Amino acid sequence: MAQVATRAPRSAAGQPKKSRIVLLLLLPGMIYLGLFFITPFASLITTSLQAPVLGGGIGQYQPGLEFGNYGFVVNEYMEQIVRSFVYATIATLLALAFSYPIAYFIGVRARKHPVLQGLMLTLVIAPFFISFLLRTFAWKELFGQDSWISNLLRDSAILAQDQYLLGTPIVVIFGLTYNFIPFMTLPLYTNLERLDTSLLEAGSDLYAKPTSTFWKVTFPLSLPGITSGTLLTFIPIAGDYVTASRSFLGSPNTAMLGNVIESNYLRIQDYPSASALSVMLMAAIVVLVSIYIRRTGTEDLL
Amino acid sequence: MATEFVARGADLELVGIRKEFPGFVAIENLDLKIPAGEFFALLGPSGCGKTTTLRLVAGLDSPTKGKILIGNKDVTTDKPHERPVNTVFQNYALFPHMSVLDNVAFGIKQRKVSDPMPKALEALKLVELEHLAQRRPAQLSGGQQQRVALARALVNRPSLLLLDEPLGALDLKLRRQMQVELKAIQMEVGLTFLHVTHDQEEAMDMADTVAVMNKGRIEQMGAPETLYERPKTIFVSKFLGQSNLFVGDVAESNSDSVSINVAGNKITVPTKRAEKTTGKIAIGVRPEKATFHEDQAPTSAAGLNIIGPGEIIDIRFTGVSNQYLIEIPQIGKVTVFAQNVGKSPVTELGAKVWVSWKVEHSFGLSDLPAENGEGK
Numbered sequence: 310m311a312q313v314a315t316r317a318p319r320s321a322a323g324q325p326k327k328s329r330i331v332l333l334l335l336l337p338g339m340i341y342l343g344l345f346f347i348t349p350f351a352s353l354i355t356t357s358l359q360a361p362v363l364g365g366g367i368g369q370y371q372p373g374l375e376f377g378n379y380g381f382v383v384n385e386y387m388e389q390i391v392r393s394f395v396y397a398t399i400a401t402l403l404a405l406a407f408s409y410p411i412a413y414f415i416g417v418r419a420r421k422h423p424v425l426q427g428l429m430l431t432l433v434i435a436p437f438f439i440s441f442l443l444r445t446f447a448w449k450e451l452f453g454q455d456s457w458i459s460n461l462l463r464d465s466a467i468l469a470q471d472q473y474l475l476g477t478p479i480v481v482i483f484g485l486t487y488n489f490i491p492f493m494t495l496p497l498y499t500n501l502e503r504l505d506t507s508l509l510e511a512g513s514d515l516y517a518k519p520t521s522t523f524w525k526v527t528f529p530l531s532l533p534g535i536t537s538g539t540l541l542t543f544i545p546i547a548g549d550y551v552t553a554s555r556s557f558l559g560s561p562n563t564a565m566l567g568n569v570i571e572s573n574y575l576r577i578q579d580y581p582s583a584s585a586l587s588v589m590l591m592a593a594i595v596v597l598v599s600i601y602i603r604r605t606g607t608e609d610l611l
Numbered sequence: 612m613a614t615e616f617v618a619r620g621a622d623l624e625l626v627g628i629r630k631e632f633p634g635f636v637a638i639e640n641l642d643l644k645i646p647a648g649e650f651f652a653l654l655g656p657s658g659c660g661k662t663t664t665l666r667l668v669a670g671l672d673s674p675t676k677g678k679i680l681i682g683n684k685d686v687t688t689d690k691p692h693e694r695p696v697n698t699v700f701q702n703y704a705l706f707p708h709m710s711v712l713d714n715v716a717f718g719i720k721q722r723k724v725s726d727p728m729p730k731a732l733e734a735l736k737l738v739e740l741e742h743l744a745q746r747r748p749a750q751l752s753g754g755q756q757q758r759v760a761l762a763r764a765l766v767n768r769p770s771l772l773l774l775d776e777p778l779g780a781l782d783l784k785l786r787r788q789m790q791v792e793l794k795a796i797q798m799e800v801g802l803t804f805l806h807v808t809h810d811q812e813e814a815m816d817m818a819d820t821v822a823v824m825n826k827g828r829i830e831q832m833g834a835p836e837t838l839y840e841r842p843k844t845i846f847v848s849k850f851l852g853q854s855n856l857f858v859g860d861v862a863e864s865n866s867d868s869v870s871i872n873v874a875g876n877k878i879t880v881p882t883k884r885a886e887k888t889t890g891k892i893a894i895g896v897r898p899e900k901a902t903f904h905e906d907q908a909p910t911s912a913a914g915l916n917i918i919g920p921g922e923i924i925d926i927r928f929t930g931v932s933n934q935y936l937i938e939i940p941q942i943g944k945v946t947v948f949a950q951n952v953g954k955s956p957v958t959e960l961g962a963k964v965w966v967s968w969k970v971e972h973s974f975g976l977s978d979l980p981a982e983n984g985e986g987k
Contacts, residue, residue: 510671511704513691515718515763525717529708 357584368578378585386569386586393566394593396478397547400485401493404542405535407486408493412534413527416501433494445484445557452480452558476560484552492541500534501527536605544594566590620647620803621682621695621770623668628677630663637663639827641677645820647770650797650804652818654811656850660827661807662701665773668805669698682770692721697764698773702780703756705748711735711759712744718767734766735759737796754785761793765800774806778813790817811851815839823847843886845893845980854895855945856980857918864888869975874941876918878973885975893976899948900972903937903964916973918942919965926960937964 360373383390411433419426436444451458452474462468474480504527512522550567553559559568566586573583628641638660645651653661666672668679670691679687686694697718705714716731724730735741738758748756757777764772774793778786794817797804808814814821815835822832823846831838831847842848845856857878859871869888870879880894896916903919911917921939932948935958939945945966958964 505704507700507702507704508706510669510691511698511700511706512717514669514671514696514698515767516692516721517717518692518721521721526706 353584353587356580357588359581359584361581368580370580375581378581379589382582382585382589385582386566389564389566389569390589392563393547393590396482396485396553396563396565397543400482400489400546401539401543403482403486404490404493405539408490408497408538409531409535412494412497412501416498417504417506420502420506430498433491433498436491441488442551445488445552448480448484448487449475449557475558476555476563478563481553481559481563484558485546485549488549488552489542489546492545493538496537496541497531497534500531500537504530532605536602540598540601544598547594548590620649620801622647622680623771623803623805624678624680624683625664625668626678626680628664628667628679629675630660630667630672631675637827638667638674641827641829643822643829643832645803645805647682647803648801650794650806650817650819652806652808652814652821653824654808654814654821654850655824656809659824661809661824662775664824665698665775665805665807668771669696669773670694695770696773697767697769697771698775699757699760699764699777701775701777703748703760703777705756705759705763707748710745710747711740711751714748714759715763715766717763722767731762731766734762737765738762738792753780754789757781757789761796765796765802768800769802771803771805774804776808777806778808778810786813793817815851821851823850825850839897841884841974842895843976844978845976848895848974848976853898853946855898855901856893856895856976857942858891858893858979860891861889868970873918876942878916878918879970880973880975881971884971884973886977887975891979893979894973895976896968896973898934898946899932899950901945901947901966901968902949903935903947903958903966905958905962905964908965909967914970915967916970917965917967918945920963921945921966923958923960923962923964926958937966939966 355372356370357378358372358374358376359370359378360375362369362371411429415426415429415433419429450456453459454473454475456474459468459474462474463470463472468474508526508530509522512526513519517525547565548567549565550571551557553563553565554568554571555561559565570583570586570590573579573586623643623645625641625643628638628643629636630638641660641664643664653664655661663672667674668681670686670689670693674687677687678685681695705711706717709717712728712731712735715734716727719727719730732741732744735744738761740755740758740762743751743755748759751759757780760777778789778793781789790813806814806818815838818835820832821835821838823830823838825846831843838847838851842851842854848854848856857871857873859873859878861869862872862877863870864882866882868879868881869885869892870877871892871894872878878894882888885892885894903923908919909915909917919937919939921937921942923935924938924944925934925936927934927936928951930951932950935947935949937945937947947966
């Protein structure tokens, strides 16, 4: 990838005729980015600075430079902001814990059995064949008040008679983990699929027990896969507004940032607050991700 | 820890080893004993089971049948990390995410030996790479990586060091140099080396004992000189160097010599150098032991095999010697090497020549070539 990227401008500089073709080829992408990323982003930022129209009705705002909007939303929605990142962290770690063995099995152990490998990969991807909303809705039914799961838990006294599963943090985190597991499994799989097993043999030959070989060899070599997997799950989970919403697995007590933004936009019609929260969510993720990538130092590995 | 820190080599003994993979048998029935401190080479073409043997000893595969003993201790069911054995892998298998020094220290750190780093640095000094200790393996050349792999194994002072064609990826010059170094290191540290290779020169050059392996069996085992001077089977005679082979029915046989008749030519081998003395047998001679004579047949004398006349059909100049290919009617092609000692070759293509060699240089084989007659 990097090679392709560095080669393109060099040949473009050498031949002016070709550079025009390169620009022409880039144009659709540029237009797309301009229309669907830059424009909404600029609009989001200006909206986040809007001030209410004096004496106006609900949802009426005028352009302004109301930076106080940001302070207001931080104070008002601190709980949901923290909850978003806590849930996202827990769900990401759970997804990693579930995905690693699966990805290892498919990518390393099943290498000699391509049919099994293909079958298991299909199973990982299969949930995508059904809409994300439908699947979450199905879980809502499964965790519903009179579902067999709830009844079983009540009968075995794990759940009190007046307790519900829906709307609890456990079920919301479960739903988040479930919905984003394939985004963790697939990058891990592509990484582990390339793992040179002779390195594992070398580890055991050099007196390392299987567990030490894992922590000293397999795990560090799979860090690039772990990094891309955690990014691909953490970012969408932090902004997810379906799983934790009251219409699906959540309750007001499990509301996340996405739910707050949604209700500000669509219910309260407080567009500046919703925009300010969106901008902050983006900024927070960019900062966290850069620190994370810096820390894991994956560029060193490849 | 099952392994103690030993500084001396140990015996390796394989008893009745059989290894089956789904669909084929890699090793049929292998018995092998390597005394401590020996440099032992397992030589054979690819697919003969030599790498499988090595993996069985290392514990990376387990035998279908048989026992593996290291220093008289049965290790057949021990896991690789429990065996006092280290391997220099064919592809080196250096850990790409660690520095050269960390790679070398890996084994002794796992065994919780005190002062791992100074010991690792010491091992790097042995292979003259201490100046590259902080580099990553990917930044080293093939020869340097090979030496790191060697240091990483040697630092553990294993009872037994396994080398899986470690010089295979190197160019000829570096290879020669590494052969010398490897041999010197083995003499210095006194460990038992089991070296797997398909390069017969490498095996003969470095090993005290060579075992020639073919189709999952050991064809012949012995000192390099013995193997070369007295191969016992067709396979060994052709895999280890080149041979001219002649097949015929035994015409005369007594306690001193055995002679066969090949298209009217009498070819004799000393009885003590013959594996078989009755029926149809194959007798061979090395190309450098044979000479040719122009114009007229040499006077036949006792102790000399003479065949011909034939015609020189090919001459190759290889630097140290000239190689002549002589076609003898009804016998086939015979190769003769003549050392290049400064006399310009006067022999030309098409010359009519006789080939002779001393009877004591003949060797009688136990089996017959697959397709009749032609020696090479």
